[in-house]
Amino acid sequence: xxxxxxxxxxxxxxxxxxxxxxLSPVYGAPLxxxxxxxxxxxxxxxxxTLRLPAGVQGKVAVIHFWSSGCSSSCRDEMTVxxxxxxxxxxxxxxxxxxxxxxxxxxxxxxxxxxxxxYPVALDEGRKxxxxxxxxxxxxxxxxxxxGLIRYKIIGGAGEGTLKKMVLSLL
Numbered sequence: 001x002x003x004x005x006x007x008x009x010x011x012x013x014x015x016x017x018x019x020x021x022x023l024s025p026v027y028g029a030p031l032x033x034x035x036x037x038x039x040x041x042x043x044x045x046x047x048x049t050l051r052l053p054a055g056v057q058g059k060v061a062v063i064h065f066w067s068s069g070c071s072s073s074c075r076d077e078m079t080v081x082x083x084x085x086x087x088x089x090x091x092x093x094x095x096x097x098x099x100x101x102x103x104x105x106x107x108x109x110x111x112x113x114x115x116x117x118y119p120v121a122l123d124e125g126r127k128x129x130x131x132x133x134x135x136x137x138x139x140x141x142x143x144x145x146x147g148l149i150r151y152k153i154i155g156g157a158g159e160g161t162l163k164k165m166v167l168s169l170l
Contacts, residue, residue, distance in 0.1 A: 031133045033149050037063075037141060038131040042098065042121035045107055050096065050121050052128075053147045059094045060169045061143040062162065065123075065134040067100045068110040073156045074138055078114045080159045084166060085118045091170055092145070096121060100129040100137060144169050 031037055041051045052063060064081060066074045078097065085095040095118035099107045104122055111120065123129055132141065142151040142165050151165045 031141070031149055031152065033152055035149055036147055037143065037149055040128040040131050042123055042128050045099075045104055045111075045120040045122060050119055052096070052121075053143055056094050056096065056143065057147055058145055059092045060088075060145060060166055061141075062093070062095045062166065063098065063132075063141045063143065064096065064138065065098045065100055065129055065132060065140070066138045067102060068106065070137050070156075075110070075114065077138060077156060078111070078116055080157075080162060081118065082114070082116050083159065084162055085116075087163075088166060088170070093166055093170070094118070098123050098128060098132075098134075100134065101126050142166065142169065 037053050039051065039054065041049055044050050053061065056063075062081065062084065064077065066077065068074060081095045081097065085093065095116075097116060097118065098121045100123045102110075102122075103124060107120065107122065121128070129135060129137075132139070136154065138156055140151075140153040140157055140162075141149055142153075142162075144150045150169055153161075
């Protein structure tokens, strides 16, 4: 091994470090299981504002980031989330769906026939999604009663998986 090879390795590491340092404020650092999520405030589809995680403190919270662009899987998940919310609401479970990048009128149209009983927040500017490291959708976070991230689901999740995770925190 010559000095040039060693220098290239260190140079490559420096470039990667600099890219991460430059891009992390834009995309946010990955949220880790066991850590608290960032504070965000989002308007609700039905009016009002929801602050996360403060607005769900003391409850087991399922926070689902989605968009109508994720095909029928998001509509299916909304139904699964409704079942979960109804079944465990009395035991302190709250579900929040955060629509990413769409106007309220588009969200209302998408939700026709689903009629969720849980809050639907709007993140038109995608700042909440960026803070929650949710650029790719869908993405779901499950918080414990202390407000810490206990599960992070990248992509879709079935009813059995969500139910098992929620029950483990009750």
